[in-house]
Amino acid sequence: MGYKGSSENFLNKSDVSIGDTVLIEKNDVSYEGILLDRSEDADDGCIVLKLDSGYNIGVNINNATIGLIEKGDKPKISYKPVNIEYDDKKLDISIISTGGTVSSIIDYKTGAVHPVFTAEDLLRSNPELLDLANIDVKALYNILSENMKPEYWVNSAKSIADEVTSGADGVVVAHGTDTMHFTSAALSFMIKSPVPIVVTGAQRSSDRPSSDAHLNLINSVGAAKSEIAEVTVCMHSTLNDDYCDLHRGTKVRKMHTSRRDTFRSIDFEPLANVKEGKVSYLLNDFKKRNQEDLVLNNKIEEKVAIVKTYPGISSEIINYHIDKGYKGLLIEGTGLGHLPENLLDSIKRANQEEIAIVMTSQCIYGRVNMNVYSTGRKLLNAGIISGKDMIPEVAFVKLAWALGQSSNIEEVKNIIQTNLAGELNEKSSTKYFLN
């Protein structure tokens, strides 16, 4: 159990365990209720009771006695099994769960929202998904997205490819929102797919009635049935529970810590809207279903870092990465793509040591152009590669992937500056800002 130290002793001595109905008496008050678990780390002499009224309270065990009233089972969360019948008129959609809020529920051990659902539970709590397609579910990971690592992209890409090989007409990836756009970018570079790959998540956990998980999942399955055979992100378009935007996986970013409509297309527009599982196409310029054969190329170089410049930055930061053996550095420069002059020597040094350095802008929106000011030209001469209009996170993922393809810096530069998955646009439309 989660109780430690004095509370653990207190409970053991009285031979009560979690789930039992107990009576606690102290001073001039007594409480009867079901003993619940508590944070695993806490040893603060408090135990948690759920009273008959439904309220939880913490009771300090100082001067308290506890008595067993009735043995009980540890509370469990479970859904009735869903009766899944195969319908050969419907498309086959695979849902791969990696964890995150979309597939999370309360963990009584820590009292925090945790990804403890399996992908199947996801389906059980959203049985309407079965109206849209034959759903196959796989729980690949059970992690919060801040714990995502490049090796998980590699494995996710492999699992998705396996699903496509086994005949899935579309794949939905349930993912935490924090690093969702890193993953969508990684999958974009790693897989050429004949079917849609839709990444989705939720900003409000599934255990609350207002969760956005349901709408996002329904629409993601709709998007996975569509003609858009690209990696996309499908999330709430507005604050309303109305429809979702379908964003290109290399042109999307989490822009708000908590709002439902946090994901926005950057330097681009959504490809489509999805409402009640039905797709309305907004653009026509996308890879169509069955246009390409399945190709999996998930080699990646993990020794890549992001450095964001700031007033007063020291060249030590760059030198540190060189000394530690990093193969690539993604710079979030200022404005059009600048670094202070005092970093020039360390950039030159990195270039000499065959470390690829790619420049993007911390403005997030817009294109870097290092020809406008002298600092930019000096940086180009020092061997820095322009990331053009790529979002820093996308350029970071692309750099890691490019270094997985080649260690030759010219080849890496060539990959970085070639449009592979819609990450680079030649044209900057007036509509691409804050939309």
Next chain:
Amino acid sequence: MNWDDIGLKMGLEIHQQLNTKSKLFCPCPTELNDDIIDLDIKRKLRPTQSELGQIDRAAFAESKRKLNFNYQNFNYKTCLVESDDEPPHGLNEEALDLSITIASLLNMKIIDEVHTMRKQVIDGSNTGGFQRTSLIATDGFIDTPAGRVVIENLCLEEDAARRINKTNVSKKQSKNTSKNKKDFNDNNDFTTFRLDRLGIPLVEITTDPSIHHPDQIKEVAYILGQILRSTNVKRGQGTIRQDLNISIAKGSRVELKGVQNLDLIPEMAKLEVDRQQNLIKIQEELMSRGAVVEEEIHDLTEIFKNSPSKIIQSAKTVKGIVLKGFNGLIGLEIQKNRRFGTELATYAKKTGVSGIFHTDELPAYGIESDETEAMKKHLNIGENDAIVIVAHDRDVATSALEEVILRSKMAFDGVPEETRKALEDGTSEYMRPLPTQNRMYLETDIQLFKINEERIKVISSYLPELPNEKKERIIKQYSLSEDIANQIVRRGYTEDFEKIISGIQVDSITLGSFFAYSIQELKREGLNLDLIELELITNVFNLLKDNKISKDSIYEIIKEIIIRLDEKSKNHNVNDKNNDKNQDIDPEIVAQNLGLILISDDDVKDIILFVVEKNAKMIEERKMAALGPLMGMAMKELKGKADGKIVNQLLKDEIEKRV
């Protein structure tokens, strides 16, 4: 009715808004707002499992209605926390301290550690689909004239969003862009809430169900109200709400929500007892008849194909069920103007139908007797049996009848546990099943909050004075009568009374009876006391202190001031240029206008001397016996503008000098 014989048990639940600076979990103001709406957000809710692995039955009933919600937001008066787009901020400690204060006044035991819970409420009144609430204290009591009442729980919770009825909305919406207006008209099935009230802290105080007499519950509600008002709580309409829990021995617990008028409680109790007793009678009758609720839902569309009934004609299908042994019971009145059929209908209405028909009332509503007979024959029912029909779309009709089947089966258990809406005539209407403990699960976005003993000690050493203590104190301190003191405290004028009396030396009983009685009298005359500020009242009493007016004129002067203030406020809009507007409400000027200024002591003496001189002969003849007639003459001369006692004394002195 003998309440003890039927085993009447009642409990009270009071919800009181706290007057804190900000909301319970965000920094927004705690005031309602009628400005133009800045943003509408449209949402849906789904019930979820609680931590004990069950879906709550009340939440489930709500979800069946599949409602869509429209939330009205303000750019600056509400924030992302209310719209469920940002996690709650930390617990408002001002609200916590205030609830500890109230708990202490109710002799309650404060719990060691507060766990904020989510109470599932998916009727849309909370954007998250749950109300945040935490148990702060248990096990207290208050003493009432009819004995001690146990206060079971005190919870600190967030108020719900304010429901806006549709006519209000369309007016507001018309000021918005035409696009929004179109959206709204396209979606008639949206229930609209305004987020201004959501998150205002409130305490919920629950008594145990040991109150046996309706009059006592009124008294308990009153005393609790007084205690609450001695702390920093909101005042005015809608800031306090009462629910009544009620059961009789053979019945079940029923919660009557939203009791507006405390005076109505005895009538409500009686009507609920009627209802429970009649439901028990129906239960017994069904048992003795061997009644059965048949589960089959029959399609009767064909039978009503040519029905002249407009309701039937406008529906796609007609469906019906057979209730064996229910004949005569559906039409039975179980509460003033409410039949058992009304109960069945309110369950059915949750699915979207406007009502049901049953054989106890047919033929009626345009349904002819030959149709009724054809239906009875078609379903082959006996004379003890009844039929309930619903006319609507196929799926809606089916789910409505499923609800009727559900409720009819509950009739075999007598009184179902329900939350009912208290109606203005004292009756009530089914809202949803009573929530279970499954409705609650932990709010994980808020840290557990330990309340240490030090905090409780500090708070309990600064507790406000309770009404009873206050009464006893002012009786002693100002030599007031029990009744005057009682009225002053009860009506909440203690502070005003003490403010005036601490500033000027004025007779405490005169001032006390002004607050105890005169104000009520002025109100009865229809005068708006809110118009007059305490300073003006003080100035009137200053005139009394300076012997410029008699105490009998106070009422008239204040009344005149209020009348003038009222006129002023009405004319205010028309003519705003009256700069010396304070002139005509100055108490002394008002008293002068009314001719109520007393004649000065010197003038009084002069007049008395004049009367005495003029009647010297009478004094000579009648000696002290002349006092009576001369008093009359003097008062006539003074036109009542002098205190009779003083006149009498002066006159007596003057006569004595001469005899």
